[in-house]
Amino acid sequence: MRPRLSVTHPAFVGRHGALPRAIHAVVLAGGSGVAVAGEVPTPPDAEAYEFDSRFFPAGSRAAADISRFAHANVVLPDVYPVDIIFNGQRQNGRDVRFAVLGDAITASPCIEPDWLIEYGVDATALASAKATPGACQTIDQLVPGATATFDVSDQRLELTVPQAHISHLPRGYVPPQLWDQGINAGLLSYRANTYQTSTSQGSSVTTSYLGLDAGLNLGAWHLRHTGTLHSTSGRGARYQQNATYVHRDLPGMGAQLYVGETYTDGTMFDSLRLTGVRLVSDSQMLPGSRAGYAPVIRGVAAGTARVTITQRGILLYETTVPPGAFAIDDLYPTGYGGDLKVTVTEADGRRSEFDVPYAATPQLLREGRTDYALNVGHLNEVEQAERPWLAQATIRHGISNNLTGYMGGLMSRGYAAYQFGTAFNARVGAISADITYAHANVPGLGLSNGHSIQLRYSKTFVDTGTIFALGAYRYSTASYLGLLDANRLRSLYRQGQDISQYERIRSRFDITLNQSLGGRRGSLFLSGSAETYWNSGRNSVTYSAGYSSMIGSATVGLGVQRVRTASADAGRRRSESRAQFTVSLPLGSAPRRPYFTSEIAHESASGLQGRAGLSGGFGDQGQFGYAGSMSRRGGRTAVEAMASYAAPVADLSVAGSDDGQTRTFSAGAAGGLIVHGGGVTFSQTLGETVALAHAPDAAGAQLSGTRGARLDRRGYGVVPYLSPYQMNEVAVDPVGTSLDVEIKATSQRVAPHRGAVVLVKYQTVSGRALLVKARSDDGQVLPFGAEVFDRTGQVVGVVGQAGRIFVRDSAGNDGLTVRWGKGDHQSCNIVLPDNLPATSGKTLTTISGSCARPVPVAAHARQATSLHYPGGTPDARP
Template sequence: MRPRLSITTPRHAERPHVLGAFIHAALLAGVSGTAVAAETSVNDEAVEFDSRFFPTGSRAAADVSRFGRANVVLPDVYSVDVYFNGERKGQRDVRFAVIDDNMGARPCIARNWLIEYGAKAGDVTLPASRSESPACETIDQIIPGATANFDVSDQTLELTVPQVYVNRLPRGYVPPELWDPGIDAGLLSYRASSYRTTTGRSSTTTSYVGLDAGANLRGWHFRHTGTLNAVSGNGIRYQKNASYVHRDLPSMGAQLYLGDTYTDGSMFDSLRVRGVRLARDQRMLPGSRNGYAPVIRGVAATNARVAVTQRGISLYETTVPPGPFVIDDLYPTGYGGDLDVTVTEADGRRVEFKVPYAATPNLLREGQTDYAVSAGHLNEVEQVERPYIAQATLRHGISNNVTGYVGGVMSRGYGAYQFGAAFNSRIGALSADITYARANVPGLGVSNGHSVQLRYSKTFSESGTIFALGAYRYSTASYLSLLDASRLRSLYRQGNDIHDYERIRSRFELTLNQSLGDRRGSLFLSGSAESFWNAKRNSVTYSAGYSTTIRSATVGIGVQRVRTALATTGRSRTETRAQLTLSLPLGSAPRSPYFSSEVGHETSGGRHVRAGISGTAGSMGQYSYAGSATRRGGRTSIEATGNYAAPVADVSLGASSDGEIRTASAGVSGGLVVHGGGVTLAQTLGETIAIAHAPDAKGAVLSNTRGAKLDRRGYGVVPYLTPYQMNEVAVDPVGTSLNVEIKATSQRVAPHRGAVVLVKYETVNGRALLVKTRADDGQTLPFGAEVLDHQGQVVGVVGQGGRIFVRDGGDSLTLTVRWGAGAGQHCEIALPADLPKTSGKTLTTVTSSCARTTPVATARSH
């Protein structure tokens, strides 16, 4: 392996070989303004360097003319922000290589990147095998007329591709051919806890273990969940929760489940069944098509700029040609709020109009379809009846503002169907539906009934008010849901009287949020009410509150009132709770602890006062703690908890006491993955995960985790990925040996749902050396002179004082320094063969002369 100069990226900035980046920056200092490395252009103007700034003693000055061009990038891998036709696509590690000596290093572009960013696949042909792909392809070699411009100061790479080669794709689109199905693997996630309660001389210990096990095999995902419970003196009991197999069907945009699953709950009650389920997965859509947002249509007279804002916040901006235009890839924004559209023509004329935008759960974008089909045996835990059921639901975006939906459910002696529609209008978002049901229950006969439901929401942009009627449902006395009918059959078979079976009559939910402006806080109000057939009981709950921020402190006040009528007597009971809260940081440091306090009053519990402190510690927030004291009813209780996110598990401890009852708890959670490389432990496992593999890079930290690291074999788990979307999986080499270099610290993957994707990182092993050298006549080597390895590859430049950073690969111990094309404008550095062994935590310094003959060299570690 050849020696290699490591030009550090921002992720390596903390490591000793930052010298390479410093040398590069020093050279760039001679260029006025922003240095831009671009594809060759005949219009590039050369910059002349003043040789007086490069003293060389008796040696000839180095030829730094190559840095006078726009492209002043040295060969290496850089972590850059990539833009494609002006749109940011995220961060990526890009290799720069010398293609032409007269042009310097240029970015190497992978063909699949361009397809991912939106280039037409027919114009970007992927090689049949990796061996057919050139070592480095520039973007103009892949697509005619395409350019790549690298801004050194901002570390941004702008890729520009002619529109004729670009698909018009919605934002967030990832081509299905780039979706990664993952590898075969076994998975186990666990959550274990033990809780001990002591009262006087007696104590009770309760233990719990939750298990989620699975295996991925050729695209099929087998899953099993269960719990293990143990109570002092009662033995151990295991309860199986669910077992199923799942796989995605990208061609249908759907998910298939076999085994224990749930029916769709958007129209009917979600029921647990053992059978089969096929459902559309909206996550397979581009991010900008997931969720509801209106389509914007307009007409431009010239090449115009179209800007879309909401409550003063910019949501979208694009340029359109003359004629009609359509914007159909807006990201959803919660409850909504009218959109302000501004069309600015080329001559300065402006046209402004509003597009109503409000959302309810049933709204779909124009042309979109959502469906779910389930069939199997009812498998509710508390149900004796296990009838066969079948359910289907369908929603379709009929137009920009109207969505229709229909569904049906059937079982033995039961049938129900629903019709409904959702509307987006200037007065808000509204949905209305009606469900008809017919049930034949022994002992009750045939019941025919219906249930009506309304939903409404509206955001008033001018006042900052968000109003939502969560749901209003009214059901007739003879209406039975499928679960009601099944329960009545079970009760009848057990000999119970079912004529007085209580069921929901009406339900009402309301929320209101009001912003009071900057620094004035916000108000909220919510309420709900329920009433039942065949029962005197009903309940009404409402709450109100206010919160604001005063400097760094957060203050809140809230009131909740619950009124419940007892089923036996019909007499009502009212419970009122009120509380005042305060939270503020104890310092200005990023991880300063927070102090919190609360004063409250409850009708049944009286007054209470609580004060506590909480916070996080550690370089990555891997430690967390909390402690509080509460005074209630003349008794004081104290509790404390602590958590440590270890690289392979989460560990927690807790304790509390109120003078009479003492508790102590301990818990641990984590996971493991069995794969072709062995067994890898993890802090936790999500539904979709990645295994990062960087050989010999033990100790590297996985980004976006709480301190998870690569193990001794270079494997680590990234526990949470978003399926079908591009995820950045990055490793930080800060904890690795200096003798290991990770060539590219960031990769992007788009996994299938439930997949275990293997993300490989190329590493280079070699001792990290800082070479201090002079010419054999004692003169300092020219600043900026090129350093080449035994293969003639440029691996860096000479820095100030004749310092060079290299990585010793062991194949060759000779470096060549060249500062011109003349016969006498180069020399050789022979590195010592007996370099001292190091732990990889220190940098080895080598002192060697540079001569045409074999020089004498010495080495030491520091």
């Protein structure tokens, strides 16, 4: 005797996507996973179940024919968001379509060949599979011997493929045939800031900054331009072009091609601004398991201050920061090196400057891997008038698992340099050492032959929690000249200046140390650099040290900074120092709780000072921010305030301060836009590689993984940051959209080319969301579990508890058929009204009436009886 299964189905009204059908499937199905690969036969010894119709809702006139659920794990056809397990390894989730094939009693998962290639299936194993557009292909049709198991209750799809068909590829490998070139589009990112200073004497100065990153994508070619517009009241505006170039990738070579104004990478020789052609290998084309850098700028502002970052005379960044410690971590990866000069301008006009080293990491590569760069063109430095030709080539190769060799050459007019080096990984740490020979022919100096030796070291001591890095130790002989120095000396000589005592670097030493004290005892850090110069006797030392820890819920910190410069020739010495103690305490336990911060500091130039402030954020995503503080410095009290808003299409901020003598005000905005075939879509600041999501009629849907970005009224939205050549999940959260729109699959995965704008399309179904409360024409509740069809014969839902039906009234869908068996007497028809009331899309439209049995008129003909409405009209209710 077969076991009897009693089912009580709760009332359920679906909202978006496949979830309603998934829950129906779970409720109406029993058991656990069943292997489904194509048509799923029922084993002769399989235990079946018989539903007890007495547990169906009282008043139901007849039990629905639910024999298809007599077997475990029956899946209704639809699209389901599932977790995928491939050969025992968890993969990212997908929206998978399930379809009934042939006479199968359950739906089977439709598998895309690209998925299997991504999971590591050998593409040749799929070559024999005949792909039919729109057709459902099961995994055993694609790969012989493969199986798929779907657990409805856990929404887990397990795929198994024989090892004979698996390619032995590194983890994270994405086949080049899956890389998406993107669409033709125009791009623009901007960062604007204006800063006004007014004094009690009536003087006022306003400075404004606009940073632009523009681009145009045409096929595989990308045009890029970066520049800054800077203006000061009374001096006019000046636009400075940073770089303009055309770019494309060359997947067959694993490289990027640049033509125009760009920068060499600076991994071996000094980074140079070049107008010409560059061919550079791209490590990001490799999978993550086999494989961009810009430093974080940290500093301290005494009050609301303006921070500018320049490199060799080029303005890279400008922003306004509140009082206290700040960190700027959104510098664009420029791909070139050289110290960054950071200038902090306080509200009262005081300026402080410091340099941030921007050096390459140790040169180690994996065994067998080769990196290379070829650069040919003209030197185009902003601060140098000379524009000589140059040619540069570098190569690095992983000789063994622990040893890498590298070399390079640089030639220009009257200049040649060669570098040879090695890097190795040993128990004592990662070490690299190289030597550069340079030959320069400079008028006034003659032939200068010199060399420069450089050492790098880094080591993490796990047992003690110590991270130690000797960023670089470099020593250069007195006759060594880099290309920029040689070019500069030629210009000075032509100007009639004495170049015999030209100052150039002799040695440089950089060190970083981080020490964890374990648990809640905190950590220590130390960083510093020291430089000496030829021909001037000048030397400089900069260091900072600090301690931070948690005491209860409070964070405490102690830090010191010191800068010392001295010139033996001139007998001058200058030093600046600062020490501060800070406490940061959360007020309350809410997720968006504010923080109270207090700081006491002593500066060698201005003495003792103090500051206390409050900062926090609010909004469902923390998109609103605020900060306010009061400080005492040099006998003057200052008040500062700042507010920010991370809008879906821009970041906005305002700030101000007043110390009784000087008043400041600043405002900033940052964002972007994309021009494409569907129009113009505004966005947050764009990264190098982006996704343009499109879900028609789904305005208001949020883009997951962004800071509140949403689809606009045309259904377009931008995901501003993607990783090139890697799989990125682009997901749309339907919360916030109209109930009258259903997104069939809310998540997709793309692997874009570098710099691409990838169009990610989401299929949507639009139509009034209806909750139909129908009874038969004799007043009985419709059978629970009965299937509901539209006029094309497609299943659009099932009858729930108390005869309720959730359907979507799409265009032309003027009637529904409810069927609970195979007999002609086991069905009835509902005609939907033409005059449904207007709604905001935030509520369901509820209609009540009767479902009439078809009346035979002639052979094989039926007549539908319209639904009768109590009160005369349908009703829109929440």
